[in-house]
Amino acid sequence: MNMIDQALAIAVRVHAGQVDRGGRPYILHPLRLMHRCRSDEEMIVALLHDTVEDGDISLKDFERFQKYHKALGLLKSQMND
Template sequence: MDKESVNELLEKALKLAVEAHSGQTDKAGAPYVFHPIRVSCRCKTDEERVVALLHDTIEDSDITPQRLLSEGFPRDIVEAVISLTHYEDEKYSDYVRRCSLNSIARAVKIHDLEDNMDLSRLKQVTEKDLKRLNKYLVAYRFLLSFGAGE
């Protein structure tokens, strides 16, 4: 992918992330869109950065894989975003296993977990936050065992 195409995809992904997460806040009360931006900044490749910006769009909005394709995102990018979409009826462990099967999704999920495990963003850490952290640590170690994110 040439630099112009990459910049175009990154810009388009950022605009879609802003649209998808408009009005949403994270557990600390900050605009949710900052999360995919932070995850994107941790990524090593352009493809990972695009996927990171889009990683919660299908899960948290009415944006569909078909829309991503129609917006011009390559199939491998859309497949990675689908891999990162956690469906309501899906066990978390099954979801993480599914993420591990796509190399781009695996790398992005590692960075997603790193951001999610940063408790310094919270004003107060609760028992619920610590339980969530432990769940994320199990997933993080599992995904790192594939060698991604190093």
Template sequence: MTNLDKAIAIATRAHAGQTDKGGNPYILHALRVMMQFEHHNEMIVAVLHDVVEDTGLTAADLEKYGFSEDIIATIDCLSRQRGESYDSFLARIAQDDLARRVKIADIKDNLNLTRLDQLTNRDMARAKKYHKALKVLAE
């Protein structure tokens, strides 16, 4: 089993039972983000980009699974810290090239509002926040 196969399996287990804003299995989001990349290490980071922030997995767990320090550091960079403002989070991501590119792919996928049955004011506010984040990360 390659590290990419392992990452996909880990992400699938970690996100089991989670759904996105449209009610779809959350793993589909992680897989769509992953498919925006070509190189295995980029794809590994992309498919695992939310596991530390949104599941019970930790960076130490990823180390036990045998992922490299670089991959783990990038995934950790993509994980918003408790008490961290969104602006500080984006500024931190902007310092890591791969984290920045994965976050851009993540945001672009989240901006696909066609997956939602109906748009709410919260959805529109979130889209506005994401557009602002894209501008920050594109600088």
């Protein structure tokens, strides 16, 4: 499984059962963002950007994405905003 598939699997698990304000499945939000991205790193960030905030995982859980250090940096900076 490649890193984007792993990020997608995490996002699907974390957002399972969640809905947005309009009552639509929340996972559609990160999927829409992902489709606007060009690089693998951007796609990973798009998929995972709400998972720490909304789920039962921490930034430490993303160490498997070390190859994508830029994506990790973006995720960490978002959490510090």
